[in-house]
Amino acid sequence: MYKRCPKCLLSAKVPGADLASDGTCRPCREFHTGRLEEQEAYRGKCEEDLEHALATCSGRGEYDCLVSFSGGKDSVFLLHKLVKEYGLKVLAYTSNFDIPQRTWKNIRQTTRLLDVDHIVYTPPQEFYRRFIRHLLLNQDARGAVHTVCYFWLDLREGDLLRLAVEKEIPLVLSGYSPGQPDPKRMLYEMSQERICEEDWTPHDMFTDGIFRESERHRFWNPKRYPCGTQFPRFLAPFHAWPYDQSEVMRRVVELGLVPNRIHANPMLSNFSLNWLLMYSDLRNLGYNPYLPEFAQLIREGKASLAKWRAMEALVNFMIRKRIFMGRHVNKALKWLDLSLDDLSFSKPIPKSVAPERQPPEPLSFPPIPTYEKITDIEFLV
Ligand SMILES: [Zn+2]
Secondary structure, three states, X not given: XXXXXXXXXXXXXXXOOOOOOOOOOHHHHHOOHHHHHHHHHHHHHHHHHHHHHHHHOOOOXXXXXXEEOOOOHXXXXXXXXXXXXXXXXXXXXXXXXXXXXXXXXXXXXXXXXHOOEEEEEOOOHHHHHHHHHHHHHOEEOOOHHHHHHHHHHHHHHHHHHHHHHHOOOOEEEEOOOOOOOOOOOOOOEOOHHHHHOOOOOOHHHHHOOOOOHHHHHHOOOHHHOOOOOOOOEEEOHHHOOXXXXXXXXXXXXXXXXXXXXXXXXXXXXXXXXXXXXXHHHHHHHOOOOOHHHHHHXXXXXXXXXXXXXXXXXXXXXXXXXXXXXXHHHHHHHHHHOOOHHHOOEEEOOOHHHOHHHOOOOOOOOOOOOOOOOHHHHHHHO
């Protein structure tokens, strides 16, 4: 009896894994090279559109584009390309919540080197604590990473859209890499319908008393703007440009944008609360929430099965034991005033995204793993 696919490491517990008698998962059985060709054709179309958008955005306002700048390797490299290769007037924007010191070094070093205007917005920490705590106590069966991160993204993306409208910036660019974020949210481009027509306010959380009326302005709602307001496009350039994670890591160090390879490691530059979210999902889902993403990488021949097997084992060990990087689990629990037993599912998956109504799997590119190459393990411990 197989517990995971021998070809890609996908766990039998992942919905849709459907392991056959030889252990092979359904995605591996259905994988064929034609799919890669389709993906490449789609990427080519996106790249054509992106080049046109970047060529025509300049000179229309104070800034040509607004970049979501988290300090991770992808946003660092994105900023570099836009400033140095495209010569655009870029405004970098950082939402200052739970950013590790190591990542702050990246942020400072990159903005100094590229000499760009940079806005750091520090949201009220108590507001974030309140909704993260509430969401962890009210997770649906998709788990903590899904429940918390996607809500969090709504806030950050809403902040970016508001700033772009205010400053009349035609393009908002994010360093989302292939595999990020959820395809239902956006791939290369956020839909204009989502930007121009949808109210993102979580009304139920206002009814439940989690948020106060005075906090409504924190959520994106295009209906607050007068008729005729020009809304920006929201694009993820790494879904259009050819993307190679190792190459991005190498380049940001080589260009002097980040101090060294440790600083380019996505695991070490990710927000600290992520360790708690992974802990919760490991416990409740029975597998690491990022496993489906890196199984896809392995399946498509873009990652080594042996290295990832070792890396996943190490990461899961640290999380389960709450040691080394896993110590952040305890810190986050304390900050949120939660106990381990509070981490469970209490809500059903919303009907709109329940499995029977999920859209067919859209075209997507090789995902970005949360974990880095095995050669970085020494830095983790
Ligand atoms: Zn497989």
